[in-house]
Amino acid sequence: xxxxxxxxxxxxxxxxxxxxILIVLGNAILVPAGMPVPGTExxxxxxxxxxxxxxxxLVSALAPVTWMSATVFGAGAVVALWSSTPGxxxxxxxxxxxxxxxxxxxxxxxxxxxSAPDEGLWALHDALLTINGTFLAVAMLGLSTAGLRSGLxxxxxxxxxxxxxxxxxxxxxxxxxxIDTAGPLGLIGLTGWLMWVVWIGTYGVTLIRLTxxxxxx
Numbered sequence: 001x002x003x004x005x006x007x008x009x010x011x012x013x014x015x016x017x018x019x020x021i022l023i024v025l026g027n028a029i030l031v032p033a034g035m036p037v038p039g040t041e042x043x044x045x046x047x048x049x050x051x052x053x054x055x056x057x058l059v060s061a062l063a064p065v066t067w068m069s070a071t072v073f074g075a076g077a078v079v080a081l082w083s084s085t086p087g088x089x090x091x092x093x094x095x096x097x098x099x100x101x102x103x104x105x106x107x108x109x110x111x112x113x114x115s116a117p118d119e120g121l122w123a124l125h126d127a128l129l130t131i132n133g134t135f136l137a138v139a140m141l142g143l144s145t146a147g148l149r150s151g152l153x154x155x156x157x158x159x160x161x162x163x164x165x166x167x168x169x170x171x172x173x174x175x176x177x178x179i180d181t182a183g184p185l186g187l188i189g190l191t192g193w194l195m196w197v198v199w200i201g202t203y204g205v206t207l208i209r210l211t212x213x214x215x216x217x
Contacts, residue, residue, distance in 0.1 A: 009210045012076020016204025019069040020197050026059045026066075038126040039182035046117040053114035063107045067100045073200070076207050077143050085146035092142025099135035102128055126179040133168035133189055136196050140165040143203065153206055161199045167192025 027035075033052045036045045049056070074096040081089035109125040112118075144161030147153035171178060171189030178185045 009076050009080050009207045012073050012079075013204045013207030013210070015069040015076070016073035016207060017201055018204075019066055019073055020201035020204065022062055022066045022069065024197060026062055029055060029059050037182050037186050038130050038179045039186065041182075042117075042119045042122060045113075045122050049114050049117045056110055056114050060107050060111055063103070067104070070096050070100055073204060073207070074139075074143075077147075077203065080152060080207060080210060081143075081146040081150050084150040088142045088146035088149070090142070092139050092144075092146060095135045095137070095139030095142055099132055099139060102132045102135060106132065123179065127175060130175045130178050130189060131172045133170075133172035133192060136192070137165035137169035137172070140168075140196065140199060144199075147203070147206075152210075153203065157199070157202055157206075160195055160202075164192045164195030164199055168196065 033055050034048055035052075036048055074093040078086075078089045078093050106125055106128050109121050109128070113121045113125065140161035144153070144158040144165070148155065148158035167188055171185075171192060174185055174188070178189065
């Protein structure tokens with residue numbers, strides 16, 4: 001039984017690491033192409049969409065695998081944490097599922113806008129993209145708390161999750177102002193997002209290295 005659980009934990013760890021790699025890869029393609037940040041004037045957004053619709057489509061094609069990876073990672077984390085902190089692990093898993101759902105809408109709006117640029121569609125895209133920080137915060141709060149209490153993750157890793165959650169939740173709270181005009185407020189969410197990538201990649205490595213003894217404790 002322990003070997004089977006440990007095997008799934010390793011698979012889920014690979015999924016978590018893969019998720020981190022995929023979201024970095026997607027942004028490494030879009031950002032150099034000039035992907036507009038929330039609050040950018042729609043004229044500039046429209047120019048980008050018309051010029052780089054193919055690039056947006058290519059990156060969007062990675063999304064289904066990315067969401068699947070996040071789900072498998074979350075399930076593996078819940079399995080590893082269930083015996084000691086079921087409540088907080090479920091909070092974290094709920095955050096991952098909610099961010100998957102929200103980002104499905106973000107990608108759908110992004111694809112729709114590349115076919116027919118529309119200011120209203122893009123405003124909704126920016127709002128959902130920014131407010132998604134709420135669910136990143138929920139995921140990190142739940143899995144960081146559960147991981148720290150169970151001894152699965154190190155204190156620095158949990159603190160990274162808590163700090164990142166603070167940044168992403170703050171950005172989500174400031175959504176009306178973040179999407180109003182591109183400016184320094186956007187750096188709050190960006191900082192939290194970068195920490196999120198490191199946090200989830202490290203969590204993935206932790207699950208890969210997980211031993212049957214830890215799961216059975």
